[in-house]
Amino acid sequence: EAQVTQNPRYLITVTGKKLTVTCSQNMNHEYMSWYRQDPGLGLRQIYYSMNVEVTDKGDVPEGYKVSRKEKRNFPLILESPSPNQTSLYFCASSLWERTDTQYFGPGTRLTVL
């Protein structure tokens, strides 16, 4: 089944404890991206990747890192999480680029205490 998977789905952590949210797609897509969703703010793009080893900042990259060493994986790294990073995170992928249909993962709900 074609899909985007994220792990974990739910995470509660404490301020400053490094964490990684994984994202994997099995559709051989070139483009991948991360979003955070907050009430009243909609989705805001954190980072995106046009292809392997190519990443760029979205609208809200501060406090996040990403890497794209393989086409299928695009992990989101929070080196030192803070409470303002409590949010619902979505990974998405598309065949070539942002104007192609985005396929979203199920989301990761992160709480930073």
Added chain:
Amino acid sequence: AQSVTQPDIHITVSEGASLELRCNYSYGATPYLFWYVQSPGQGLQLLLKYFSGDTLVQGIKGFEAEFKRSQSSFNLRKPSVHWSDAAEYFCAVALNYGGSQGNLIFGKGTKLSVKP
């Protein structure tokens, strides 16, 4: 400032009634335009998109949207709403000029409730 605006935070319609969700953008040139839907507890799903050509585009689930350049709008419509359409709807744009070749920018969303 450049933005995507969905003026209605929450809309309630009766089942069987028509629906129109508004989306306006303010960019220097016409961007690529999208509507996505998010059902409760789910990720987002593309309903339709507009790049150029015919200004009335058809999407999945019986939705359509009309691009109006003069109003910088891309409103989503459905002639008869079903209870299963209750969800949150997001308008999104992708700029096609300048350095923003990778960004996809979402509006804040409109939550749709459907009354029986």
